[in-house]
Amino acid sequence: MSKIVKSHRGIYYVEKEGQVYLCKARGLFRNKKVKPVVGDEVDISINNDGTAYIKEIYERRNQLLRPPISNVDQVIVIMSLSSPDINLYTLDKYLLMLELSHIETKIIFNKTDLVDKEYSDKISKIYNNIGYDIYLNSNQENNGKELLNLFKNRSTVVTGPSGVGKSTTLNNVFSHFDFETGSISEKSLRGKHTTRHIEISKIDERSYVIDTPGFSALSLDFINDINDIGEGFIEFSKLKNECKFNNCIHENEPKCAVKNAVQNKKISESRYKNYLLLLEEFRNLRGY
Structure with missing residues (x-):
């Protein structure tokens, strides 16, 4: 084959x-x-x-929609904590798509040298508490070898917004490869577009890496039904059977387990706010 x-x-x-x-x-x-x-x-x-x-x-065993790639073992999302500043709405939207694609996901928070430890720990805790494997990285301070095991014996898609340091991180981890890199535009603080196509790099007989073009915006056209949004938020999905209504979308309904968990600080407020923004964006997209 x-x-x-x-x-x-x-x-x-x-x-x-x-x-x-x-x-x-x-x-x-x-x-x-x-x-x-x-x-x-x-x-x-x-x-x-x-x-x-x-x-x-x-x-296909599975398929990632943005960008279109099939038969992968995991996706590693790289987000920078600074330069450019992290956009949690973009991250939550991308995680939603990955959850609905049923692909194992890990997150690398990059450029830790540009922020204080308290801030990086705060962001990490939000996603670690949900259940994601989180890795903190600085290409200025680390040689990348501590990330090497993430890629062993797996077919891995590496993705994230423009300018977060995807290719730089891969070059740091795999020094024998030359992934395309680009600098940050000072005017826009967005990364210059570097990786322009999708290509599988064979690391060894069992390990493959796919570097992908950076993204800045992601449409919700992969959502078919408004209830899919709650399904893609792991911590919401776990509580859905505790809501009073079977079709609860965790917005205005009474006796909602998700809203109660937010009030009791068991669910991150930023995640819930982004969830509400996603509901609004989906309604605007569908015209209702």
Whole structure:
């Protein structure tokens, strides 16, 4: 079986038996509204002139929607604590998408050298209490080796907003690779766009890393029903059976276990506020 390791403008780079072939997808996939994505396990047909095409795409174990990648073991979200400042709404929105995709997620809070320990501990505690594995990192102070075990024997997507230091962190961890990096624009304090395509890097026989383009905005078009938002907040989902109403969306309903947990400081207030913002954004998107 072969795997798509890179895609660029309709050309798919497929690794088969140690060799990479440039392939196009057969028209029948367009008719079925199926588009090959990086990570897909496929069968290809190789012509005499060395060109090739994808003739079959096998069932995916999972699929990340933004960016489109399949068959991954985990996603590591990298967020900077400063320069640019952390945006917890963006983080919570991305975590929502990952939870609904049922993909294991870890979080690295980057650039700890730019903030005091009290602040980094405060942010870490919010997400550690939910159940996420949290890692604090400074590429200025650490050599990255303490993060190496996160990637061993796994297919890992690394993602996060522009400018948070994804590629710099990967270069620090894997010194024998050259992931593209970029500096921060002082005017906008956003990272210059560097990684422009999705590509799988083979670290060893069992370890793969996929560096992804940085994002600044994420649409909620992956949400089908307003109740999905609560399902994607782990700590809310655990309490839903304790609410008075089965279809409680934890907003204005009486005897809501989630609102009660917020009042008792068992659920982070920032998480709940971001949840309410997500409800509002979803309603605006759907026009009601």
